[in-house]
Amino acid sequence: MTNSQERPAQTSDPFAISDEQFRSICSDADTLLRELFPVPRSITGDGVRATLSRLQRVTSFSVGEIPSGTVCYDWTVPDEWHVRSAFIRDLQGNTIVDFADNNVHLVGYSVPTDRIMSFDELKPHLHTIPEMPDAIPYRTSYYAKDWGFCLSHSEFQRMDRSGRYQVRIDADLQPGSLTYGESLLPGESTREILISTYCCHPSLANDNLSGIILWTLLLRYLKQIPLRHSYRFVIVPETIGAIAYLAANAEAMKLIRCGFVVTTVGGPGSFGYKKTFLGTHELDLLVELAFREQELEFVSYPFSVNGSDERQYSSPYFRIPVGTICKDKYYEYKEYHTSLDNLDFISAENLCRTLRLYLRAIGNLERNLTFRSLHPWCEPMLGKRGLIANSGGAFLPERLGGQRTREIIGWLLFHADGKTPLLEISRQTKIPLNDLYDVALALQKGKLLQRIEESP
Numbered sequence: 001m002t003n004s005q006e007r008p009a010q011t012s013d014p015f016a017i018s019d020e021q022f023r024s025i026c027s028d029a030d031t032l033l034r035e036l037f038p039v040p041r042s043i044t045g046d047g048v049r050a051t052l053s054r055l056q057r058v059t060s061f062s063v064g065e066i067p068s069g070t071v072c073y074d075w076t077v078p079d080e081w082h083v084r085s086a087f088i089r090d091l092q093g094n095t096i097v098d099f100a101d102n103n104v105h106l107v108g109y110s111v112p113t114d115r116i117m118s119f120d121e122l123k124p125h126l127h128t129i130p131e132m133p134d135a136i137p138y139r140t141s142y143y144a145k146d147w148g149f150c151l152s153h154s155e156f157q158r159m160d161r162s163g164r165y166q167v168r169i170d171a172d173l174q175p176g177s178l179t180y181g182e183s184l185l186p187g188e189s190t191r192e193i194l195i196s197t198y199c200c201h202p203s204l205a206n207d208n209l210s211g212i213i214l215w216t217l218l219l220r221y222l223k224q225i226p227l228r229h230s231y232r233f234v235i236v237p238e239t240i241g242a243i244a245y246l247a248a249n250a251e252a253m254k255l256i257r258c259g260f261v262v263t264t265v266g267g268p269g270s271f272g273y274k275k276t277f278l279g280t281h282e283l284d285l286l287v288e289l290a291f292r293e294q295e296l297e298f299v300s301y302p303f304s305v306n307g308s309d310e311r312q313y314s315s316p317y318f319r320i321p322v323g324t325i326c327k328d329k330y331y332e333y334k335e336y337h338t339s340l341d342n343l344d345f346i347s348a349e350n351l352c353r354t355l356r357l358y359l360r361a362i363g364n365l366e367r368n369l370t371f372r373s374l375h376p377w378c379e380p381m382l383g384k385r386g387l388i389a390n391s392g393g394a395f396l397p398e399r400l401g402g403q404r405t406r407e408i409i410g411w412l413l414f415h416a417d418g419k420t421p422l423l424e425i426s427r428q429t430k431i432p433l434n435d436l437y438d439v440a441l442a443l444q445k446g447k448l449l450q451r452i453e454e455s456p
């Protein structure tokens with residue numbers, strides 16, 4: 001797949017990335033992918049701290065710590081996990097698996113171990129995928145105190161069944177804290193949009209280093225644009241981090257309008273969109289419009305409780321409609337949660353193509369305004385207001401041409417009942433949302449339309 005189908009960016013639209021910006025953002029994404037891929041992340045520990053600290057050099061956001069033992073609704077923040085080394089060797093000193101070679105080898109949150117064991121004793125602690133013999137599976141055991149190693153099935157088959165093995169996990173599980181990041185971008189309105197991602201997976205590229213990097217680049221990009229909504233960027237370990245963040249910010253989170261969980265955004269396969277639990281929320285319609293505007297095919301996934309942190313954000317108390325735009329959605333590609341989800345599988349360019357879609361969708365959300373006519377009695381006279389498009393009308397966007405602009409003015413004035421958002425006018429008339437938006441702002445300056453302010 002190439003990006004040749006995507007519409008060229010219009011420079012007047014701050015949510016459209018120019019080709020030059022695209023190349024520069026891709027280069028930044030590529031650097032971050034390479035630097036951050038090897039970092040051993042988990043739901044707590046220095047891997048997450050190192051990752052967030054590197055991202056803070058790309059754009060500023062604050063980092064917080066929630067102590068181990070903090071009760072968050074039905075959950076408790078666990079002890080912090082640190083691994084110094086972990087390996088399996090045969091008694092001749094040959095290494096079978098080593099955490100230093102690939103951090104996916106160790107089951108996440110493995111407790112410390114130092115033993116000599118027979119193959120049969122060791123076997124229940126080994127995880128492989130027989131149908132993918134070259135892939136190392138990704139496994140965790142956060143809450144059941146256990147240990148284990150993951151290895152390729154071909155390595156496993158080479159192990160001597162009658163041999164004895166030295167198993168060593170030099171790790172600590174001690175009270176510490178859970179690390180997270182956040183940034184609130186203030187907009188014209190205090191109504192917030194949530195942009196959340198998770199930072200707890202070790203060396204796995206699409207799930208979810210790609211999401212972490214897109215989250216950061218999106219935050220940096222939106223900081224330079226005047227925004228209508230406020231945006232709350234949250235980066236947390238999946239599940240426990242989202243729950244802890246919700247518990248610590250419950251009242252603010254309850255007021256959030258809608259949002260995204262950014263995950264699996266850089267694969268070579270299909271674009272996808274996992275809908276909010278409402279399915280036809282404004283966000284769903286605006287994302288679908290973003291795909292249509294870019295003339296991109298995508299797979300539409302209904303909401304499901306299997307997935308990521310949307311199930312915390314959308315739980316009955318919070319009920320935030322949350323969607324996910326992805327490229328090779330989690331569960332859907334065979335490399336998912338294996339060592340084959342690596343830097344050969346994803347690319348910075350694919351990640352940035354998905355970033356372009358997030359920006360298009362956010363642009364649509366920012367521009368889906370509702371207007372009422374200040375002159376609803378029959379047709380207002382446009383000429384005396386300097387609004388005839390082809391006679392040097394002071395405010396009208398020149399790019400649309402006179403005839404087209406007159407047609408858009410007609411539809412905007414017709415629908416200006418104070419109840420019909422631009423998205424609905426676009427749906428009915430097939431006029432692009434951005435064109436409606438540009439002309440509506442001109443009519444607002446010409447004192448024919450008034451924007452309906454949303455309640456905070």
Ligand code: ZN
Pocket residue numbers: 201207330337
């Ligand atoms: Zn995952």
